[in-house]
Amino acid sequence: MNTKDLIEYISKWIADYANKIPKQPISLIIGVSGGIDSAVTSTLCAKTELKTIVVSMPIKQNIKQHALSLQHVDFLKTRFDNVTGYVINLDNAFSTFQKTMKDFNSELAYANSRSRLRMITLYQIAQSNNGLVVGTGNKVEDFGIGFYTKYGDGGVDISPIADCTKSQVWEMGRELNISQNIIDAEPTDGLWDDNRKDEDQIGLSYEQIEEAMQNSNSKYFEKFNQIRKPNLHKMNPIPVCIIKEK
Numbered sequence: 001m002n003t004k005d006l007i008e009y010i011s012k013w014i015a016d017y018a019n020k021i022p023k024q025p026i027s028l029i030i031g032v033s034g035g036i037d038s039a040v041t042s043t044l045c046a047k048t049e050l051k052t053i054v055v056s057m058p059i060k061q062n063i064k065q066h067a068l069s070l071q072h073v074d075f076l077k078t079r080f081d082n083v084t085g086y087v088i089n090l091d092n093a094f095s096t097f098q099k100t101m102k103d104f105n106s107e108l109a110y111a112n113s114r115s116r117l118r119m120i121t122l123y124q125i126a127q128s129n130n131g132l133v134v135g136t137g138n139k140v141e142d143f144g145i146g147f148y149t150k151y152g153d154g155g156v157d158i159s160p161i162a163d164c165t166k167s168q169v170w171e172m173g174r175e176l177n178i179s180q181n182i183i184d185a186e187p188t189d190g191l192w193d194d195n196r197k198d199e200d201q202i203g204l205s206y207e208q209i210e211e212a213m214q215n216s217n218s219k220y221f222e223k224f225n226q227i228r229k230p231n232l233h234k235m236n237p238i239p240v241c242i243i244k245e246k
Contacts, residue, residue: 003171007044010160015048017158018132027051027131029122034068036173036182037136041161042072043176045134046080053125054083057118059090068182075179086125090117119156126157135159138169166206202227 001009018026028045032038032054045052054076056069073085094117098110122133135156161169166187173183187198187206199205204212204220204227212224 003168003175006164006168007047007172007175010164011044011047014045014134014158014160015050018048018050021132023130025051025130027053027126027129028134029053029055029126029129029131030134030136031055031057031118031122032069032072033136034065034070034072034182035136035185035187036169036178037138037161039072039178039182040169040172040176041134041136042076043178044160044172046076046083049082051129052076052080052083053129053131054085055122055125056085056087057090057121058087059094059114059117065185068179068185071179072182088121090114090121093117132157135162137162139163139165165210167210 014028018028028048028050030038030042030045030052032042033056042052042054054073056066056073058066058069061069070087073087076083077085094114097113097117119133125131126133133156135158137156137159138161164172170183202209204223208218208220209224212218212220215221218224
């Protein structure tokens with residue numbers, strides 16, 4: 001499927017899913033981080049012509065990342081009449097949480113908690129707007145290595161680009177006229193004070209991961225498997241204790 005057709009296919013899928021919800025009208029709620037995944041996903045949502053609420057949720061955010069987020073919100077509001085944008089600063093909420101949890105200090109846990117705080121914020125907005133929370137995870141993150149604690153993706157209602165590789169996301173970004181600054185930005189989840197990039201955390205680039213996913217003879221395959229195996233529990237259904245009748 002070429003890029004134009006892929007864009008139309010996903011936008012139609014979002015609209016079809018939303019229109020099947022019994023309680024209408026439905027709005028689409030999505031967090032925008034300044035990264036390519038949320039930029040493409042939010043634009044695909046806007047193309048449905050459904051009410052689309054895009055939210056920037058800075059938490060001790062890198063200034064450059066936040067600037068890209070605001071730039072994309074402005075891009076959407078200028079281009080689509082159905083888009084409303086908000087900036088909800090969560091610095092104080094997160095600082096209070098950190099102080100409350102001082103006896104349970106963990107840098108990784110705090111990074112995950114940032115994402116979950118954003119998720120709570122998106123659901124608060126969604127439930128006050130009869131909305132669906134839209135995820136931004138792609139195929140590599142969701143099904144390749146389980147790396148999807150992202151900008152509000154701690155829990156979502158629908159995930160439109162989960163079957164798209166990162167390369168396809170970049171291609172759609174170019175076709176959708178997403179800012180070149182966002183397309184060129186190094187991928188990052190924005191959850192760490194030191195602004196570490198995704199590749200720093202994962203140990204492989206997205207291109208290398210995609211190669212390993214497609215080719216078990218790739219020189220990156222062993223490293224890919226090392227990353228994937230500890231995260232398989234994230235990609236499988238939640239374990240449920242089945243009570244057997246005697």
